[in-house]
Amino acid sequence: MTLVVTAVALGASAGLTETASSAIKDAYAGLKRLLSHRQVDLSGIERRPNSTAQRDALRETLADTNIVDQELLDAAELMTDAVAAYRPDAADVVGVDLKDVRTEFIRVRSISSSGSGFRGANLTVDGGVDIGDVRAGHLEGDADPPER
Numbered sequence: 001m002t003l004v005v006t007a008v009a010l011g012a013s014a015g016l017t018e019t020a021s022s023a024i025k026d027a028y029a030g031l032k033r034l035l036s037h038r039q040v041d042l043s044g045i046e047r048r049p050n051s052t053a054q055r056d057a058l059r060e061t062l063a064d065t066n067i068v069d070q071e072l073l074d075a076a077e078l079m080t081d082a083v084a085a086y087r088p089d090a091a092d093v094v095g096v097d098l099k100d101v102r103t104e105f106i107r108v109r110s111i112s113s114s115g116s117g118f119r120g121a122n123l124t125v126d127g128g129v130d131i132g133d134v135r136a137g138h139l140e141g142d143a144d145p146p147e148r
Contacts (some may be wrong), residue, residue: 004035004068008031010079012046013049014028021082021087023085027082028082031078031079040065042058
């Protein structure tokens with residue numbers, strides 16, 4: 001589910017801009033189509049892709065309806081791959097940077113980010129990883145950015 005939520009947030013963040021590549025727009029359109037056929041409303045997360053509440057609401061909908069299947073996971077992976085290839089900076093908006101992920105389970109929860117909060121590359125996860133609450137970069141309201 002996390003991959004689908006992340007892909008939707010990335011698509012809403014990068015795919016709905018005028019400067020988005022056709023690969024990102026096409027990948028997001030395909031992901032949206034699959035979710036629309038499963039009667040999932042994306043209007044909230046499209047309005048506020050940075051919102052933890054909107055991402056949590058989508059995650060809850062996906063969990064409650066049990067609609068995440070391989071087709072949806074493949075579309076989500078296509079979306080994240082397109083963003084990684086054409087707009088890698090978009091991942092910073094939602095605090096996630098994933099590349100080459102083969103998964104059985106990853107849960108990345110409350111990320112507040114102005115810069116990457118979770119980076120993963122060449123991951124193979126078989127039944128685990130639960131990251132929790134992550135803050136990263138310079139967040140609105142912080143006096144100074146953290147030292148790096």
